[in-house]
Amino acid sequence: MNVTENAGQPEIVFRALDAGGEFPSVVGPLVEAAKRELPGRPELEPPDEGEYAAKNRGVLLVAYLGRQASATGGYRAFPGDPTGNTAEVRRMFVRTGARRSGLGRTMLAELEERAWDDEYGQMLLYATEDLAAARALYEMAGYRRHTDFDPKDDSGRLAYVKQLNGQAN
Template sequence: MFIEERTADDLALIRLLDAAFAELVARYGLEGRSGVGPGAHYLVAVVDDETVGCVAVQTTDVAGTGEVKRMYVAPAARGQGIARALLKEIESRATDLGYDRLRLVTGHLQPAAIALYESAGYRRTEPYGTYADRPGTFCYAKSLAG
């Protein structure tokens, strides 16, 4: 497996994002969809020449804080440590971009994601932004400093 950066118009990335959106809508309905802002940095995981996972980091309205978005691994590739590798690499990329803190959002119907984030050092925070009034939404943050 290797991880590399891709642009938002990359076809393999777009297919993964479409699959991620479909999974979120199946779990949460249309309110499960949220976008990624302009200027986001995308990473993909490639196994045997197949793009199997993605993640992005985007800027926020809080200085020094980036937001993890679109963490997704194709179902056939799950359970192989790909999500953990993507998360570690996006944290490294976020540090390179000048962020000293990351935040993210997941939902109550994603126990594997919750377990991953908590085991990687993310801690629950108060809901923020458009997520503040959404029941079943869990917000997390992690310091990247030191």
């Protein structure tokens, strides 16, 4: 469990979850709120137990503000990169009442730090055009559009990539 303190902000506690057992019970209310707000998003479904398994070099986090689960986020090895250098951000969501508090930025930074510690060189994430606030957050955090990773389906998802070693794409 990691604790982050921001001056004048409530304490944020990060806790890694067991995707199979704990995820539904701990963040079920968050997931249900996300599904109501963003209907039809498959990334908001509970993960398969294997998605964050050791072979996928990933982690699934929940961030607590006070005692309330307020955000989720995780990463795994991106299956489209045979080198294993790319971590894919998955299931990132901030509870409506916790938005604009810096929690999304803090969650993203925590994921990046853990991915760097897990020896990933870059992070990849997806957003759709209608998620303007999320895309702005990613761009402010140093993510850049990367069309090579855009899905070839009709999902409308846009790929964003950030080098974790601080070098530009």
